[in-house]
Amino acid sequence: MGALGDVRVLDLSRVRSGPTCVKQLADFGADVIKIETPLGDGDGAVREGPDFQNLHRNKRSLTLNLKAPKGREIFLHLVAGADVVVENYRPDVKHRLGLDYESLRAVNPRIILASISGFGQDGPYAERPGFDQIAQGMSGLMSVTGFADQPPLRSGAAIADVTAGLHAALGVLTALYEREHSGQGQWVHSSLLMSGIALLDFQAARYLMKGEVPRRSGNDHPTSMPTSAYATADGHINIGAYGQPFWMRLCETLERADLLQDPRFSTDPLRVRHRAELNTELARSFSQNSSAHWISLLNLNGVPCGPIYAMDQVFADPQVQHLGAAQTLQHPQLGPIQVINQAATLTRTPAQLLSATPALGEQSGEVLMQAGYSAAEIEQFRREGVI
Secondary structure, three states, rough: OOOOOOOOEOOOOOOOHHHHHHHHHHHHEEEEEEOOEEEEEEEOOOOOOOOHHHHHHEEEEEEEEOOHHHHHHHHHHHHHHEEEEEEEOOOHHHHOOOOOOOHHHOOOOOOOOEEEEEOOOOOOOOOOOOOHHHHHHHOHHHHHHHEEEOOOOOOOOOOHHHHHHHHHHHHHHHHHHHHHHHOOOEEEEHHHHHHHHHOOOOHHHHHHHHHOOOOOOOOOOOOOOOEEEEEEEEEEEEEEEHHHHHHHHHHHOOOOOHHHHOHOOOOHHHHHHOOHHHHHHHHHHHHOHHHHHHHHHHHHHOOOOOOOOOHHHHHHHHHHHOOOOOEEEEEOOOOOEEEEOOOOOOOOOOOOOOOOOOOOOHHHHHHHHHHOOOOHHHHHHHOOOOO
């Protein structure tokens, strides 16, 4: 049994933020029942596509029409025996469906409801639809991403969505731990907007403590140089030579004693101030040889550095393969497929990827029988369009 093998999760979530939360729980053994409408989620994702398959592994699927009184009754019956419900509807939807926290708590005081939204469960923007790119813009992430002379730029990944899901999962695990002492569940909130702000970390802290408004600086680190990307004879590499010891090692590796003697580059603040001139000098040196040459030499001399990979190169890297970043699952129709492995490692109760995404409603009968419904009742639910 996995670390969360005694936890049952009812998954009402769609798209990315909610499924990201639930994936964390499912990978560590939680019994996740994905609640879908009889016609499917309708979130635009192709069920057999890589995105859907990656997000919804390790689950069972139950179709249930929550807009029908009988469907809501069945769901609340399942809540009575569950530990966690996860949803990422707009805040008003769960209230209209009668599936808000107080309604769930009336059935099961130990239930934990995790709600993920674009902007929070209340406040002036609560009812706005939330999307990753919108949150990236409003959180300030796009204002610090890209080059100074170009427009704001979104991240190449859905970082607000994913982080909101991870924060929700962390909140669920915290609530489960606290429940061991109090015996009570609680309502866990996360939002794309707050998660985007949290991702800004030191950039946001600079503003809050010093009033500094961070600007876009491309690949350059805003407060420490040389930490940037540099062109080589055959590609690009990243350098993280912050602080005096790394700066000295970098200059020694490049055989550029002249840079150590240049007063413009004598301290980290001065290197930041003269970043354009510094980057010109470093680019001249790096262009003389290949990425592999510099990465080998810099690592030998203890200078933080690394390649800038395309996706095929990522999964071909020996360290990535050693970490097992890709995991193979057997899908009934698609055959063997690869998905992204769980990033957190537990030595005694590790995550396990045991099953591919289920077909729509594949376990409806199984789940309802386990909940105490008879075969005749289940067949009646099918005829009525409840499941």
